[in-house]
Amino acid sequence: MSILIDGLQYNNWSEQVFREMRAGGVDAVHVTIVYHEDFDETIENICAWNRRFAEFSDLIMHAKTAEDVLTAKAAGKTAIIYGFQNCSPVEDNIDLVQVLHDLGIRFMQLTYNNQSLLATGCYESSDSGLTRMGKQVVQEMNRVGMVVDMSHSAERSTLEAIEYSSRPIAITHANPHNWYPALRNKSDTVLKALAESGGILGFSMYPHHLAGKSNCTLESFCQMIADTADLMGINHIGLGSDLCQNQPDSVVEWMRNGTWTKDRDFGEGSASNAGFPMQPNWFKDNRDFHFIRDGLASVGMNQIEIDQVMGDNWLRFFRDSFEPVN
Amino acid sequence: MSILIDGLQYNNWSEQVFREMRAGGVDAVHVTIVYHEDFDETIENICAWNRRFAEFSDLIMHAKTAEDVLTAKAAGKTAIIYGFQNCSPVEDNIDLVQVLHDLGIRFMQLTYNNQSLLATGCYESSDSGLTRMGKQVVQEMNRVGMVVDMSHSAERSTLEAIEYSSRPIAITHANPHNWYPALRNKSDTVLKALAESGGILGFSMYPHHLAGKSNCTLESFCQMIADTADLMGINHIGLGSDLCQNQPDSVVEWMRNGTWTKDRDFGEGSASNAGFPMQPNWFKDNRDFHFIRDGLASVGMNQIEIDQVMGDNWLRFFRDSFEPVN
Numbered sequence: 025m026s027i028l029i030d031g032l033q034y035n036n037w038s039e040q041v042f043r044e045m046r047a048g049g050v051d052a053v054h055v056t057i058v059y060h061e062d063f064d065e066t067i068e069n070i071c072a073w074n075r076r077f078a079e080f081s082d083l084i085m086h087a088k089t090a091e092d093v094l095t096a097k098a099a100g101k102t103a104i105i106y107g108f109q110n111c112s113p114v115e116d117n118i119d120l121v122q123v124l125h126d127l128g129i130r131f132m133q134l135t136y137n138n139q140s141l142l143a144t145g146c147y148e149s150s151d152s153g154l155t156r157m158g159k160q161v162v163q164e165m166n167r168v169g170m171v172v173d174m175s176h177s178a179e180r181s182t183l184e185a186i187e188y189s190s191r192p193i194a195i196t197h198a199n200p201h202n203w204y205p206a207l208r209n210k211s212d213t214v215l216k217a218l219a220e221s222g223g224i225l226g227f228s229m230y231p232h233h234l235a236g237k238s239n240c241t242l243e244s245f246c247q248m249i250a251d252t253a254d255l256m257g258i259n260h261i262g263l264g265s266d267l268c269q270n271q272p273d274s275v276v277e278w279m280r281n282g283t284w285t286k287d288r289d290f291g292e293g294s295a296s297n298a299g300f301p302m303q304p305n306w307f308k309d310n311r312d313f314h315f316i317r318d319g320l321a322s323v324g325m326n327q328i329e330i331d332q333v334m335g336d337n338w339l340r341f342f343r344d345s346f347e348p349v350n
Numbered sequence: 351m352s353i354l355i356d357g358l359q360y361n362n363w364s365e366q367v368f369r370e371m372r373a374g375g376v377d378a379v380h381v382t383i384v385y386h387e388d389f390d391e392t393i394e395n396i397c398a399w400n401r402r403f404a405e406f407s408d409l410i411m412h413a414k415t416a417e418d419v420l421t422a423k424a425a426g427k428t429a430i431i432y433g434f435q436n437c438s439p440v441e442d443n444i445d446l447v448q449v450l451h452d453l454g455i456r457f458m459q460l461t462y463n464n465q466s467l468l469a470t471g472c473y474e475s476s477d478s479g480l481t482r483m484g485k486q487v488v489q490e491m492n493r494v495g496m497v498v499d500m501s502h503s504a505e506r507s508t509l510e511a512i513e514y515s516s517r518p519i520a521i522t523h524a525n526p527h528n529w530y531p532a533l534r535n536k537s538d539t540v541l542k543a544l545a546e547s548g549g550i551l552g553f554s555m556y557p558h559h560l561a562g563k564s565n566c567t568l569e570s571f572c573q574m575i576a577d578t579a580d581l582m583g584i585n586h587i588g589l590g591s592d593l594c595q596n597q598p599d600s601v602v603e604w605m606r607n608g609t610w611t612k613d614r615d616f617g618e619g620s621a622s623n624a625g626f627p628m629q630p631n632w633f634k635d636n637r638d639f640h641f642i643r644d645g646l647a648s649v650g651m652n653q654i655e656i657d658q659v660m661g662d663n664w665l666r667f668f669r670d671s672f673e674p675v676n
Binding site for chain 2: 062112115116118119138141144148150151152153155157159163164242277282284285286287289
């Protein structure tokens with residue numbers, strides 16, 4: 025089938041954004057609802073989403089299963105799937121994993137950029153892999169049906185998560201390091217291990233992850249996807265745009281600094297370029313996915329392959345990942 | 351002067367324990383008020399201590415400075431100094447360090463046994479040293495006057511904390527690994543680096559850290575102290591009994607497992623020996639410090655050296671450590 029799924033967005037949510045999702049034919053989006061929040065703050069964010077589902081019930085609905093995504097599509101709505109970019113909502117309490125799954129959380133990064141209680145983030149100078157609690161929590165996520173996401177994790181931690189997790193994991197938003205050597209992009213070693221274990225990579229359109237950054241061409245991006253299909257296999261790739269639409273620069277500053285430092289950290293930016301980067305001209309918002317579809321055809325992918333990248337692979341992954349183990 | 355200071359206790363606090371402190375002539379004790387608690391739970395523990403200070407105002411008082419310790423001694427009371435065995439009360443918010451110092455916290459371990467947001471604990475299989483947040487928090491602790499305690503930390507993290515901290519650090523409760531190779535005991539490398547940086551080691555009387563465990567002899571313990579004085583210098587050692595008096599075994603199970611695991615962790619114990627170990631017969635409670643004083647004389651230490659070990663070194667360390675940097 026032809027379904028359009030984006031593996032990660034963190035927009036300043038509004039009617040405008042939801043209407044653009046519908047205009048762009050976006051069937052489902054994994055939305056980030058946490059960067060640094062603890063459990064109580066996460067509940068506040070869930071409450072805010074519940075108010076949005078009520079207010080914009082003609083445009084969006086909360087999805088906890090692959091079946092819910094199909095229900096949304098049939099009703100002409102965009103399915104919203106919750107995820108965390110950090111393990112902060114679990115605090116130091118493994119029992120919160122099940123509680124959070126009950127509330128609909130389907131993806132959780134074991135780390136944002138820094139060391140967490142579970143694993144090491146990609147900005148640390150040294151990576152000690154999965155911690156004692158990390159191994160426990162991965163087991164528990166496997167049990168309840170919450171996907172391990174290593175998008176912002178360091179290499180050894182990522183490889184250990186792939187190895188240790190009994191269910192396939194995801195890297196929801198990143199690109200190959202061999203195409204553009206950003207700290208956040210992933211080595212061939214990671215990408216191959218991810219694919220061999222049945223996992224999935226979502227390609228990021230966030231400019232700091234793109235060759236040429238904001239000036240990256242659609243052709244370069246689509247050729248990279250075709251090349252990665254050769255490396256990983258066509259079943260193990262999708263989109264994960266990392267779209268951060270309409271966010272003020274204070275948000276990216278908060279993403280980077282949270283409350284962990286008294287210095288100012290610039291993450292993938294710099295003192296002279298501290299804000300959100302400009303999107304490439306072929307992906308400004310949810311109405312632009314058709315450019316990618318066309319671009320993939322231009323680099324020689326066939327219709328079935330394009331459908332897989334645009335959403336079919338994510339749908340299969342959701343079906344295999346979101347339910348508890350029997 | 352002759353002052354008796356214990357560098358760590360975590361008893362089931364009661365009038366009995368406080369009266370034994372007075373009977374034993376104990377002038378000051380660094381008490382653990384946190385193992386796994388977050389900020390809000392820490393406040394509850396502080397409130398419980400405030401109630402104790404009111405109820406037992408003839409026996410104990412809260413001390414925030416070395417001067418307070420002398421005030422308590424002059425009044426015939428035992429000074430109580432707060433410390434944490436984990437960084438959990440700081441959560442992910444560096445600004446809480448100053449708030450907690452204002453509330454009287456004077457020691458904080460960067461880790462308990464596991465990986466924390468700041469550093470690696472001694473039970474992890476891999477040690478990545480101080481994290482990005484760890485370096486920030488050590489700087490902040492240095493600024494406000496909160497002592498970095500690495501008693502439960504792994505070797506590389508400990509060495510990095512000694513190196514990175516601009517003020518001397520403490521290992522409040524551990525023994526030399528060369529005397530008894532417990533995982534928690536410290537290598538000569540760590541002990542020498544600690545001493546060279548002006549830091550201090552508190553000798554533990556917790557049986558899992560003793561050669562011969564519960565059957566350790568007073569003579570062996572005191573000879574180990576004399577030998578460590580030779581290694582580190584007489585200025586850098588004191589007592590840190592780790593006395594956990596009157597605690598039910600459920601407490602040691604909580605110390606080890608907190609809420610981080612669904613399996614059962616036995617820490618320094620084992621499935622067949624899961625509870626608190628029996629104290630050696632020469633140190634059962636706060637009335638027994640005189641045995642150690644006599645034991646140190648028996649292994650050839652002079653009166654000045656004995657006074658240093660029994661409390662003078664801790665008093666000097668408190669004086670140098672508890673106030674903010676100008």
